[in-house]
Amino acid sequence: MKYLPINPSLFINNRKRLVKELKPDALAVFNANDIMPTNSDGSMGFVQNSDIFWLTGIDQEETILLMYPDAANKSFKEILFLRETNEYIAVWEGEKYTKEAARKVSGIEEVKWLSEFNTIFRQLMLQCKQVYLNTNEHPRATAEVQSRDARFARSCMEKYPVHHYERVAPIMHKLRAIKSKEEVELIKHACDITEKGFRRVLSMVKPGVMEYEIEAEFAHEFLRNRSRGFAYGPIIASGLDSCVLHYVNNNKQCKKGDILMLDVAAEYANYASDLTRTIPVDGKFTKRQKELYNAVLRIFKGARKMLVKGNTFEKYNAAIAKMMEEEMIKLGLLKLADVKKQDPKAPLYKKYFMHGTSHFIGLDVHDVGSTFIPFAAGMVFTCEPGIYIPAENFGVRIENDILITEKGNVDLMDSIPVEADEIEELMNK
């Protein structure tokens, strides 16, 4: 791992929060993610399962966490199972956790090798009254490939068909939506690395540069700051492609007069940040580009103000729709008369703004959390309005990450240049 050690109190407190939510005499099981194969003997880089990381800080494949808070045998209240390392693994794959190292990272006393899992698991299954299994319940998840958690659930329910099973995912969503102070610091750290990347890029973007050269600058800056790299597929979209919401080709030459959309951010210690800036390739917005830019910036600032405790997604989205309509009328994109008689189920602004304004962010870029409950202190959301006009060859999106507090909110990306003048000035330095 490139990141610096995290204080185990984060994971100890997270487990305490989970224990409070479990029913009596319950056993909960969490699995690591698989290392996904590519071709021949190749594989994708390892990305830990967010739930087991949140509970343990253990960043290694094949890890299993068992939690049985009411276990008769005290040492079985929480048990971490690890892939046992040996000389062969040490030579070919390098360092893996020793039991002692895993204890230090997670704060879990009882650390065992995986070879002991089946025996202990069976003992606990015969004692517990209910079993919590983990499933990926993100509303937009697609499950082409079965996760380790999913495979475990299937085999467990086959072996123990008359046990009482519960879903742990709704509890994890509720808990992970509220970030602790330590988590906010990690997200903020990812935001700060992202800022370094953005500032570096501002000084090298000019007509003729390739989108992938910009991608390389970001990657360089992220990695030298202990990030594993991009928190999500970077979008480096010049010209008309600034209107393609998930453009990832990043293979064109940036041209004079074009707009360049940068939806690029770093991860740090598995925590994501998420930034979008829209800049002029030649360091000077045209009149029309600046008009659209400032319209989106006004909506961004208006939306950010509404990310406060007690507000709801429903009210928030409705207020943003109003702002969008006003700005789009001023921009000449919509006519007031048409807006007045629009079908409320298909509002006209959606032609130019077709995505949501905010999503949870945390261990996952699109982090877990309910969109049906009021905003609460400790939630971290993106704020990312955009207006896209393919007919004019460009779109603008602006995005920061915002922490909701007891008294208002904190923009974790407040120090990243966003005013049009400041961006122009930095590009022309």
Ligand SMILES: [Mn+2]
């Ligand atoms: Mn986003």
